[in-house]
Amino acid sequence: MNIANPISKPRVLFVDDEPRVLVALKVIFRDHYDVQTATSGAAAIEALQAQTFDVVVSDQRMPGMTGIEVLRSAKQLQPKSMRILLTGYSDLNATVDAINEGEVFRFVTKPWSNDKLRATLASAVEAATTDVPPEAAAPIEALPDAQLREGSQSAVGVLVLDPDAETRTALKNTLGRERPVYCAASLDEGLGLLASHRIGVIVAELMLEGEDLSLALGALRLHDPSLVAIVLTSQADAQRAITLINQSQVYRLLRKPVSDPLLRGTVNLASQRFTTLSKHPELVRRNETEMPAEPAARTASIGMLARIKRLLLR
Amino acid sequence: MALSRMASGGYSPEPLFRLPQLSLRNLALLVAATLAIGLLASLLRMSWGHAIDPTQQLRGLEQLATAARLDAALDQSFESARLALDAEPAELPDLVQRIDATRQGLQDSFTRSGVDASVSVPLRNYINAARDKTAATTELKRSLGTFVTAFKAMQQQGDSTLAALQSADDAPLRRPVMALVSAATSYGIQSVPGNGADIDQLLATIDAASSRDHAVLSKLTAAVRTMRSAKDSLQRQLAAFRAMPTASSLQQLRNASLDYSRNEELRRERGRTMLGVYTAALFVAFGALALWLRKSFSDLDRANANLQQANEGLEQGIAERTRDLSEALDNLRMQQAQLIQSEKMASLGQMVAGVAHEINTPLGYAQSNVQTVREVLSGMEEPDAGKRESLDEAGMLLADAEHGMERISELVLTLKDFSRVDRSRTEPFNVNEALESALKICNNQLKGRIDVERDYAELPQVPCAPSELNQVFLNLMTNAAQAIEGPGLLKISTCAVDNRVEVRIRDNGCGMDPDVQAHIFEPFFTTKPIGQGTGLGLSIVFRIIENHQGQIKVQSTPGEGTEFLISLPAVPKRAASPAGSTMEQAGS
Structure with missing residues (x-):
């Protein structure tokens, strides 16, 4: 590999309190990327203030500052950069925060496989180097209210997917004033609604009659990549949350019960995001999912896709 | 048993009778009772004691009549004797004797x-009077004798005078003498002579006619005068005799006697009436007492019944309370067991979290570095023969290192899977995987000593809390391993029956007798020595299976082994089947 100009190489920041991890990562990636390292959250933020990075990879458990906090700062300082969490252990709160606050691209567990990590980093760099329009790149929290309201007025349809009739009614009442809301009790019903209406946001319950929603969502995104998914659950689970990040790139994971203002705000943000994604389809790369690694899940995913296609073509 | 003992020994029976305490009230009652009895006795004595014998009374009256009769006869006897000119009444001694006898009687x-x-x-008056009267008879007898003598003398003188006056010249004298004699005789005979004046006139006539001294005549007049005075004296004495108060005192005595007996009778009559009234009063009092007693007995009965009822209620209450308490105790024990269980799982989860992070971080860079080094080695230029061999060797060693690290990584994953601290409470779960995971965890209890025979069937998923189900299998396997001494066999089989999943875990260990089998699911029951077993393992297993709407059964023969059979409901087919069929279609 000919590395003529180091400046032109994508710049990656690794954050970990264990220097040996940083050494190992540097050895793997220095040939392809401009690798910078930080051994603490504070050092990482300093680096983020000094330079722009395409990808930030952080450990979660660190003294002083957690990885989520580092990634949240990175999102604010450099919205264009992609964020990856690389951690040895994750509790539920960490994974939920990784989705909602860090908006991470991937959640990678230690010990990692070099090849997989290379692939992940490659796709992150690819997404990061895509041109980003300023309004989409800006952290959504920073968007002015007027813009949000404009977004909400675009009347993006919302699909509520929940087996519980009471919850469906409650969500419809909460969201129905500002936008069309379609309710479905099962995935099949929901797919039918998706085919016949313009729907940009899905508000779905994680436990949908025993079906694995993360697979279904991944499959739906393969079909329509600009769909924005909000998952509601009363039975949060770290492993499922990681799957939702890596294979579904869900926008938010909310734990029931959800307060009405939070839900409305989140759906507004999601609508805004759908509008942006619809305008700039190339941005979808930033939310590209990884294909399920296990053959069985892959088969299931493909089966689900087939089913979706069949429903849509009907 | 404890209950009945408590119920029977709960109270000591009251003594049925008790000595009355000498209170003021009781004392008053005692005095009243004594007075009542005393009054009754006196009334009885008044009406029945002191009775007058009617025959006695009759005889007394007869005696009184006899005495009166005798008294009259005494009076009469002197009158008769005077008339008969007897010197003494012939019956007098007899009469006196009889009067004395009657008096005595x-x-x-x-x-x-x-x-x-x-x-x-x-x-006493009568007796004195009678005595006086009989004493008076002696005097009267003498007077009577004097009169009779004088009367006879006068008659004799008259006869002799008349004889003397036979002469003519005495003829005028004859008539007055005869008249005198006649008058004197009648004077002597009449009880109340009224011719005393006639006698005095005749005497004066005779005295005048015999101016001369006539001896015969004077003798006659003297005799008449003597007779007259004797007669007067007798008459006086008789009158006095008759006037003696025997008859009146007899009458008095009779009246007194009759009055007495009448009074006595009246008194007794009154006594009887009073007794009757008193008896009636007593009857009323007794009736009232009986009523009061009856009332107090019925009160007592009612109080007794109430007491008994209350007692029964109390017993029932105690029984209920005891049942409630033992239920509460059971619940408490169960909760304690569950608390211990969840604490155990929580601390295991925390430990696993810490260990996983601590292991995964060095494992991460170690594994990565090994991979990197292998890549570097494989990317090296073609070496010479000597180096080639050592490079191959290094590659092999690195592959081994990688293998070892994969084992470690797998173990950490298994630990994480097992503790499931980062997992939701309930999710569809493959029981076969859970069994494998549990076998991996208790591997060093089985390794080299106990063969494991697996017979897994295709299973539907079971909705469960995976960490709890893992705990169940681990507990049963650990128990099986402990039941086997030396080499043995652990047989684990699964099958799907009617939308349920059945798991059999069988060992060929020491087994249990029915007595132990009956208690193994109770909390804190253990056959292990104190300090070596909490006695909670199987009770936790039981509770977890129950929470999953499952069933657990045990079958054991001492010396041959034990089999636990767990049956769990699978995920309902309705939701699972369409996806499955689609998958098949897609796959083919």
């Missing part, structure tokens, strides 16, 4: 019948 009979002063005074 009266005294005896009245004294014997015990009379009071109203009778005894007249009696």
Whole structure:
């Protein structure tokens, strides 16, 4: 590999309190990327203030500052950069925060496989180097209210997917004033609604009659990549949350019960995001999912896709 | 048993009778009772004691009549004797004797019948009078004798005078003498002579006619005068005799006696009436007492019944309370067991979290570095033969290192899977995987000693809390391993029956007798020595299976082994089947 100009190489920041991890990562990636390292959250933020990075990879458990906090700062300082969490252990709160606050691209567990990590980093760099329009790149929290309201007025349809009739009614009442809301009790019903209406946001319950929603969502995104998914659950689970990040790139994971203002705000943000994604389809790369690694899940995913296609073509 | 003992020994029976305490009230009651009995006795004595014998009374009256008769006869005897010109009444001694006898008899009979002063005074009066009267008879007898002598002398003188006056010249004298004699005779005979004046006139006539001294005549007049004075004296004595108060005192005595007996009768009559009234009063009192007693007994009965009822209620209450308490105790024990269980799982989860992070971080860079080094080695230029061999060797060693690290990584994953601290409470779960995971965890209890025979069937997923189900399998496997001494066999089989999943875990260990089998699912029951077992393992297993709407059964023969059979409901087919069929279609 000919590395003529180091400046032109994508710049990656690794954050970990264990220097040996940083050494190992540097050895793997220095040939392809401009690798910078930080051994603490504070050092990482300093680096983020000094330079722009395409990808930030952080450990979660660190003294002083957690990885989520580092990634949240990175999102604010450099919205264009992609964020990856690389951690040895994750509790539920960490994974939920990784989705909602860090908006991470991937959640990678230690010990990692070099090849997989290379692939992940490659796709992150690819997404990061895509041109980003300023309004989409800006952290959504920073968007002015007027813009949000404009977004909400675009009347993006919302699909509520929940087996519980009471919850469906409650969500419809909460969201129905500002936008069309379609309710479905099962995935099949929901797919039918998706085919016949313009729907940009899905508000779905994680436990949908025993079906694995993360697979279904991944499959739906393969079909329509600009769909924005909000998952509601009363039975949060770290492993499922990681799957939702890596294979579904869900926008938010909310734990029931959800307060009405939070839900409305989140759906507004999601609508805004759908509008942006619809305008700039190339941005979808930033939310590209990884294909399920296990053959069985892959088969299931493909089966689900087939089913979706069949429903849509009907 | 404890209950009945408590119920029977709960109270000691009250003594049925108790000595009355000498309170003021009781004392008053006692005095009243004594008075009542005393009054009754006196009334009885008044009406029945002291009775007057009617025959006695009759005899007394007869005696009184006899005495009266005798008294009259005594009077009469002197009158008759005077008329008969007897010097002495012939029956007098007999009469006197009889009067004395009667008097004595009266005294005896009245004294014997015990009379009071109203009778005894007249009696004494009569006795004195009778005694005086009999004493007076002697004087009267003498007077009578004098009169009879004088009368006879006068008649004799008259006869002799008349004989003397046979002469003519005495003829005028004859008639007055005869008249005188006749008058004197009638004077002597009549009980109340009224011719005393005639006699005085005749005497004066005779005295005048015999101016001369006539001896015969003077003799006659003297005799007449003597007879007259004797007669007057007798008459006086007789009158005095008759006037003696025997008859009146007898009458008095009779009246007194009759009065006495009448009074006595009246008194007794009154006594009887009073007794009757008193008896009636007593009857009323007894009736009232009986009523009061009856009422107090019925009150007592009612109180007793109430007490018994209350007692029964109390017993029932105690029984209920005991049942509630033992239920509460069971619940408490169960909760304690569950608390211990969840604490155990929580601390295991925390430990696993810490260990996983601590292991994964060095494992991460170690594994990565090994991979990197292998890549570097494989990317090296073609070396010479000597180096080639050592490079191959290094590659092999690195592959081994990688293998070892994969094992470590796998173990950490298994630990994480097992503790499931980062997993939701309930999710569809493959029981076969859970069994494998549990076998991996208790591997070093089985390794080299116990063969494991697996017979897994295709299973539907089971909705469960995976960490709890893992705990169940681990507990059963650990128990099986402990039941086997030396080499043995652990047989684990699964099958799907009617939308349920059945798991059999069988060992060929020491087994249990039925007595132990009956208790193994109770909390804190253990056959292990104190300090080596909490006795919670199987109770936790039981509770977890129950929470999953499952069933657990045990079958054991001492010396042959134990089999646990767990049956769990699978995920309902309705939701699972369409996806499955689609998958098949897609796959083919």
